[in-house]
Amino acid sequence: MTDQPPADAPKREVLTLYVAEDEDGIRLDRWFRRRWPHLSNIQVQKMARSGQIRVDGARIKPEGRLTAGAAVRVPPIPDDTSRQAGDPHTLTERDIAFAKSLVLYEDDMVIALNKPHGLAVQGGTKTSRHVDRLLGAWGEGMERPRLVHRLDRDTSGVLLLGKGSEAAKRLAGAFARRQAKKTYWAIVIGNPKPYSGQIDMPLKKTGINDFEMMRPADRKDPKAEPAETAFSTISRASDRAAWMALRPFTGRTHQLRAHMAGIGHPILGDPKYGDDKSRELSGPLKLQLHARSIELDHPRGGLLKVTAPLSPEMKAGFAHFGFSEDEAEDDPFLGVKRIR
Known part of the structure; x- marks a missing residue:
């Protein structure tokens, strides 16, 4: 849930970017390094301590923690001198x-x-x-669209962008306030019981970078982050696997993958959160998780709902287990609200 600066955008422009919902609690210096890997810690510290970086209009220390939806003033970022004009980062007609x-x-x-x-x-x-x-592909500077949320690399489906700072701010705000209704489809091992319900399982991060994972945590653990997910079974393939609809009410990293693994039904094709049984059943299948739809208020008013067709990876899973899209309800979570 963040609008994301291009690494090759004009560097003399001051930007206002918004903190993603799954970045709630992240350190300021890490937030910057995640977006501009070529920046050194010293550069980020200098910009923060000189007041060039501000959060919701206020100064912040490099080690300060950010909250979801916060507006970050980003000063002109130094060029990445390791990148030259005409390098592979330049978009080709094929890229566009x-x-x-x-x-x-x-x-x-x-x-x-x-x-x-x-x-x-x-x-x-x-x-x-x-x-x-x-x-x-849509232009640079003010013409460049901005990300307002994120999906994992191996999760397919709907990803929203805002055109211009005002649209991005309103969309990002909707995600930060948990007003966006996100519906994911997943195929998991076994049959969760009950067939529908809600998972209220705090999570905490362990490891770093590619080895980072979310683990179930005690609610009293100071590093625990509240995490809630509604689930509903759409169809079953005997007792082997189930096609699930999932709705996250919070936006933790890997939340759906960690929650389904946490209740003993890992998502198939998941190399990080799967177990031996799910890996055996998955076979050649890739991650069976798809951001099917998003519904939220349009920045200018009215309702915006976007649905993504199944990815080739999810189609392979449906074909393998005999699922058909017409088995799904329009909204399996109608009337379902957060527990807390």
């Missing part, structure tokens, strides 16, 4: 055509993309191909 082919919906304030499996949303030291880079 690919980016445009992902569009599910677009108007003058909102773009919704159908993010494919395997495409990261943000870049990093080892990731040069990602959604953020592709946003240059």
Whole structure:
């Protein structure tokens, strides 16, 4: 739930970006390094301590913690001298055509993309191909769309962008206030019982970078983050697997994957949260998790609802277990509210 700056945007521009819902509690210096990996800790510290970086209009220390939805003033970022003009980061006509082919919906304030499996949303030291880079297909500077939330690299489905700072601010605010209704489809091992309900299981991060995972945590643990997910069984393949609808009421990293594993029904194709039985059943299947739809208020008023067709990876799972899309209800969570 963050609008994301392009690494190659004009550097003399002051930006206002918004903290993603799953970044709640992240340190300021880490938030910056996640977006601009070429920055040194000393550079971030200097910008923070000189007041160039501000959060909701106030000064903040480099080690200060951010809250979801907070507005971060980003000063002009120094160039990445390791990148030269004409390098692989420059968009080709093929890149632009690919980016445009992902569009599910677009108007003058909102773009919704159908993010494919395997495409990261943000870049990093080892990731040069990602959604953020592709946003240059719509222009740079003020013309560049801004991310307002995120999906895991291997999760396919709906990803929203805001056109302009005002649209991005309103969309990001809706995510921060938990007003966006997100429905995911997943195929898990076994049959969860009851067939529908809510998971109220705090999570905490362990490990770092590619080894970072979310584990169930005691509610009294100071590092525990509240996490709530509603679930509903749509169809079953005997007792082997179930096609689930999932609705996160909070936005923790890997929340759905960690919650389903936490109740003993890992999502199939998940190399990080799966167990031996789920890996055996998954076989060649990739992660069976798809952001099916998002419903929230449009920045100019009215309701915006976007639905993403199944990815090739999810189609393979449906074909393997004999599921059919027409078995699903329009909204399996009608009337369901948060526990807390």
